[in-house]
Amino acid sequence: MSLSPFHLAIPVYDLAAARTFYGEVFGLEEGRSSSQWVDFNFYGHQLVIHEQPKTAFQESAQSNPVDGHDVPVPHFGVVLAWEAWEALAERLRSFGTEFVIEPYVRFKGQVGEQATMFLFDPCGNALEFKAFKDMSQLFAK
Known part of the structure; x- marks a missing residue:
């Protein structure tokens, strides 16, 4: 099965903590970044974490x-x-x-x-x- 990589951008309210989590805990390779977002190679897909205020679904699951x-x-x-x-x-x-x-x-x-x-x-x-x-x-x- 050949799949095209997906791109997913998600909100994070603590960019440093999320960067550590995806980079160190998961061991994902980091791509481009800025002071407000970071790209990761998420098993061949592009995951981007964007610093944003806490959302309703992050408040209560x-x-x-x-x-x-x-x-x-x-x-x-x-x-x-x-x-x-x-x-x-x-x-x-x-x-x-x-x-x-x-x-x-x-x-x-x-x-x-x-x-x-x-x-x-x-x-x-x-x-x-x-x-x-x-x-x-x-x-x-």
Whole structure:
């Protein structure tokens, strides 16, 4: 499957903390930057953090129930290869990351079985990282 890189710009109210989080905790390569924004190579995609005042969704997270968990909405993330997902989960644990939903396998034995984990960045942006052992399940019904 060949994908085009996406571009996502998100608000952060503490640019320094968010820069450290994405650069050091995730180990993302930094691209261009200014005093108000920073580009990151987000697994081959362009993630830009923009310093802005705190937004309503950063103040108090909303959620929807999925597989017995409260999934934060909105959220974003990447579908990784299974081994890369496992490595990321361990990396995040090694940094003492507090998960909203701990890494686990969702929909076990069902269509769409996937590994998933949810966390917030230091500015309240929710992230989900997932993996499928069978990538054909990504859009399965």
